[in-house]
Amino acid sequence: MELPADRQGELYHRYVLGVYELQDRLLQEFPHLLLENCSGGGARFDPGMLYYSPQIWCSDDMDAIERLKIQEGTMLLYPLVHHGRPCIRT
DSSP states (O other), X not given: OOOOGGGTTHHHHHHHHHHHHHHHHHHHHSTTOOOEEEXXXXXXXSHHHXXXXXXXXXXXXXXXXXXXXXXXXXXXTSOGGGEEOOOOOO
């Protein structure tokens, strides 16, 4: 569905509502399914997503120093228990 120029601001909101609806359908069909979301650059790390999944990856950035900054900033709003944290050895 294409929106007119004066309604383009609705696009992201509709997208997020669609993601919520998809996750809701999945969890209704498979109630024991455990979802882990990706924040999509921070745009999808919100309380609504945490309703559907207990963990969200904050970032795909694997640099240890940069990850510290990302985790520190994310901790200001969300407890660590909700942060997906990949651990790799480089």
